[in-house]
Amino acid sequence: MYARIIVDITHEKLDRTFEYRVPEELADQLSVGTEVWIPFGSANKERKGYIVGFSGSCEYDPGKVKDILRISEEGTGLEARLVALAAWMKEHYGGTMIQALKTVLPVKKRTGIRRKRYIRRLVSASEGEQLLEEFLHKNQKARARLMAALLDDEVIDWELLTRKLNITASVIQALEKREILKIQTEQVYRNPLEGKKVCQEEKQVSYTPEQEEAIRIFRQEYEHGIRKTYLIYGITGSGKTEVYMEMIRQVVRSGRQAIVLIPEIALTYQTVMRFYQKFGDRVSIMNSRLSDGERYDQMERARKGELDVMIGPRSALFTPFPNLGLIVIDEEHESSYKSEQIPRFHARETAGKRAELEGASVVLGSATPSLEARYRAELGEYTMFTLKNRAGAGNLPRVYVADLREELKNGNRSILSDRLRQLIEDRLKKHEQIMLFLNRRGYSGFLACRSCGYVVKCPHCDVSLAAHRNGILKCHYCGYEQREIKVCPECGSSHITGFRAGTQQIEDIVAKEFPEARVLRMDLDTTREKDGHEKILAAFANEEADILIGTQMIVKGHDFPNVTLVGVLAADLSLYAGDFRSGERTFQLLVQAAGRAGRGQKPGEVVIQTYSPEHYCIVTAAKQDYDSFYEEEMRYRSLMGYPPAEHLLAVLLTGEDDELVGKGSHYLAEYAILMERRREEAAGEEQECRSIEIIGPASPYVGKVGDIYRRVIYMKSEQEAALIWLKDRMEQYIEINSGYQKIRVQFDFNPMNGF
Ligand code: ADP
Ligand code: ZN
Ligand code: ZN
Numbered sequence: 001m002y003a004r005i006i007v008d009i010t011h012e013k014l015d016r017t018f019e020y021r022v023p024e025e026l027a028d029q030l031s032v033g034t035e036v037w038i039p040f041g042s043a044n045k046e047r048k049g050y051i052v053g054f055s056g057s058c059e060y061d062p063g064k065v066k067d068i069l070r071i072s073e074e075g076t077g078l079e080a081r082l083v084a085l086a087a088w089m090k091e092h093y094g095g096t097m098i099q100a101l102k103t104v105l106p107v108k109k110r111t112g113i114r115r116k117r118y119i120r121r122l123v124s125a126s127e128g129e130q131l132l133e134e135f136l137h138k139n140q141k142a143r144a145r146l147m148a149a150l151l152d153d154e155v156i157d158w159e160l161l162t163r164k165l166n167i168t169a170s171v172i173q174a175l176e177k178r179e180i181l182k183i184q185t186e187q188v189y190r191n192p193l194e195g196k197k198v199c200q201e202e203k204q205v206s207y208t209p210e211q212e213e214a215i216r217i218f219r220q221e222y223e224h225g226i227r228k229t230y231l232i233y234g235i236t237g238s239g240k241t242e243v244y245m246e247m248i249r250q251v252v253r254s255g256r257q258a259i260v261l262i263p264e265i266a267l268t269y270q271t272v273m274r275f276y277q278k279f280g281d282r283v284s285i286m287n288s289r290l291s292d293g294e295r296y297d298q299m300e301r302a303r304k305g306e307l308d309v310m311i312g313p314r315s316a317l318f319t320p321f322p323n324l325g326l327i328v329i330d331e332e333h334e335s336s337y338k339s340e341q342i343p344r345f346h347a348r349e350t351a352g353k354r355a356e357l358e359g360a361s362v363v364l365g366s367a368t369p370s371l372e373a374r375y376r377a378e379l380g381e382y383t384m385f386t387l388k389n390r391a392g393a394g395n396l397p398r399v400y401v402a403d404l405r406e407e408l409k410n411g412n413r414s415i416l417s418d419r420l421r422q423l424i425e426d427r428l429k430k431h432e433q434i435m436l437f438l439n440r441r442g443y444s445g446f447l448a449c450r451s452c453g454y455v456v457k458c459p460h461c462d463v464s465l466a467a468h469r470n471g472i473l474k475c476h477y478c479g480y481e482q483r484e485i486k487v488c489p490e491c492g493s494s495h496i497t498g499f500r501a502g503t504q505q506i507e508d509i510v511a512k513e514f515p516e517a518r519v520l521r522m523d524l525d526t527t528r529e530k531d532g533h534e535k536i537l538a539a540f541a542n543e544e545a546d547i548l549i550g551t552q553m554i555v556k557g558h559d560f561p562n563v564t565l566v567g568v569l570a571a572d573l574s575l576y577a578g579d580f581r582s583g584e585r586t587f588q589l590l591v592q593a594a595g596r597a598g599r600g601q602k603p604g605e606v607v608i609q610t611y612s613p614e615h616y617c618i619v620t621a622a623k624q625d626y627d628s629f630y631e632e633e634m635r636y637r638s639l640m641g642y643p644p645a646e647h648l649l650a651v652l653l654t655g656e657d658d659e660l661v662g663k664g665s666h667y668l669a670e671y672a673i674l675m676e677r678r679r680e681e682a683a684g685e686e687q688e689c690r691s692i693e694i695i696g697p698a699s700p701y702v703g704k705v706g707d708i709y710r711r712v713i714y715m716k717s718e719q720e721a722a723l724i725w726l727k728d729r730m731e732q733y734i735e736i737n738s739g740y741q742k743i744r745v746q747f748d749f750n751p752m753n754g755f
Pocket of ligand 1: 205206207208211234235236237238239240241242243391392
């Protein structure tokens with residue numbers, strides 16, 4: 001038995017592994033991630049290394065392979081824990097150990113180390129006074145200024161002297177030569193929050209009874225050494241963030257650190273400042289705007305114990321805190337917590353694993369918890385806290401559903417229902433603001449009947465079929481296809497079409513109908529320039545516009561107290577997006593969008609326009625009734641065997657040669673079916689064995705992107721372990737078959753966005 005070991009955990013060297021023999025007496029004590037001592041190099045110097053894999057044979061000359069010496073005593077160090085986390089990720093999400101390690105270990109950048117220079121006075125104060133006299137007497141003004149400054153402060157910043165006091169380096173050096181002062185340098189890590197002013201005094205809040213309860217239980221359990229996952233299900237504005245901060249304070253007080261994950265888009269100045277007020281310089285942030293060097297510096301500050309709290313998106317999960325006590329995931333339902341790169345890990349699940357390795361707790365928060373999290377709470381794996389009431393200002397808005405089929409019947413073919421048009425007029429008169437929201441996210445070009453709301457769905461998968469250019473309707477999961485239809489099979493209407501409206505067209509329509517209104521538009525086009533996002537939001541916050549039109553990016557994380565009307569133009573766009581999460585995503589978006597209205601003192605109203613007013617997602621969203629939504633949605637997932645009721649593995653194959661990708665996916669599916677049959681036969685009558693259903697290969701919605709062709713195979717099972725087993729078999733099959741050299745194969749467990 002041989003082990004592959006990495007010796008140097010720096011980013012550039014991760015690819016370099018060394019082979020060592022596993023001595024028999026250690027064989028059953030070693031696993032991936034174990035920290036071991038090995039003889040290294042020609043001098044056999046003892047070094048520490050981390051096991052990243054095992055094999056029965058070795059590529060190196062077996063006569064020259066050395067033995068692992070022993071397991072490192074302090075084998076539970078931070079590095080070992082991160083390597084073990086990487087191993088878990090490789091196992092659960094596919095890909096190589098190197099890819100997993102590169103995700104988990106911070107990028108080391110040698111460039112851009114910054115130093116800070118100081119000047120320190122060496123002479124006593126009275127000697128200094130004499131020197132000052134001397135310089136003044138000789139009319140050496142710069143030296144006198146420097147000496148006077150050093151008499152006020154023994155240590156002064158170099159920058160301050162040279163910039164503000166206008167003292168040149170040669171003057172400082174001249175005094176250094178006479179041993180009047182000393183120049184000192186020190187390496188500094190960049191702090192992205194440096195110089196940020198804390199504007200207000202920290203608000204003293206007295207917690208609501210619901211907040212109190214969550215905080216109390218968390219504190220009790222934490223103090224008793226109980227580590228687990230909590231789910232805070234609390235409506236927007238119920239004070240979740242206050243609760244996180246109090247929990248973090250307790251953890252920090254016990255000498256441990258906390259990571260707070262926030263979707264990048266919600267990582268706003270406001271949020272960061274709330275944390276900064278509470279934790280001061282001991283908090284730092286990570287976001288995509290930081291340079292590699294700055295990101296690395298934040299990691300180093302965390303490792304060195306300079307920080308207690310790290311706030312950031314998904315990647316901040318791997319902050320190398322020496323003594324991690326808590327991981328908070330705000331808006332845990334967000335799809336951005338799922339990585340789109342190999343390994344395609346989910347931050348929620350990976351946080352659970354990291355917390356387990358580190359002895360930390362996890363707190364998830366959302367106004368619309370993911371089905372996964374809510375389901376785990378139901379199973380008793382998570383403890384759920386419910387915050388039903390708003391803590392600060394504002395009441396929940398009043399929601400209207402506008403039936404677009406009725407509008408059509410009444411001769412209104414416009415994109416605005418009568419109700420929405422009237423309310424817009426009303427708000428313009430009152431000088432209150434309006435947000436119009438088009439949720440195109442995941443929009444797949446489904447067909448719907450505008451007279452009765454009928455949507456063409458796959459008979460096998462119960463998701464909507466997507467219209468392809470050649471007049472064919474296709475299912476993304478199983479590949480089922482049928483011809484496009486021209487007449488509605490339900491009501492015979494010929495108004496059966498796709499939706500084509502974009503934000504640009506809506507802007508034109510609104511401008512025509514309300515020529516006096518000042519309109520801003522926010523979508524991918526208008527936010528392309530740097531900070532485009534912030535600029536538009538800032539202009540709207542300053543009330544430079546009456547109406548903000550946008551895609552889902554406008555519904556997240558911003559408070560506009562003067563917004564009292566939100567219009568959702570076509571809720572169906574995301575409802576029939578053709579994947580099993582469409583309903584969940586629609587519910588979340590509608591609740592979030594509704595939450596934008598009435599954040600200030602004035603009450604808010606919301607209009608949801610739809611062709612499917614009786615759909616449970618729309619009905620429950622209009623009532624902001626999460627529990628009913630959850631029950632209905634869970635029933636659908638169970639019936640169809642979708643997550644979280646069952647586990648789903650998507651295998652995506654891509655390549656430049658369509659025929660090759662087609663063949664490769666066909667053979668891989670065949671092989672998977674064969675393996676599955678063998679697995680079931682081997683299990684025989686064993687009760688524990690649940691079958692795996694293999695679906696496809698099919699062409700995903702975007703069958704070809706650029707010049708890359710794609711196929712996807714889905715595998716479903718009640719048993720996660722069975723899917724992981726099958727994934728391992730497929731990875732081996734791909735590795736030994738030369739046919740796959742020109743095909744890229746990716747595994748995605750419980751995909752978030754479909755392919
Ligand atoms: P969430 O994270 O659930 O959206 P926040 O924690 O941001 O809620 O709270 C919403 C607003 O209510 C914030 O302005 C916050 O300062 C305020 N707030 C939270 N808890 C309380 C409280 N117990 N008393 C008064 N105001 C509170
Ligand atoms: Zn119809
Ligand atoms: Zn199907």
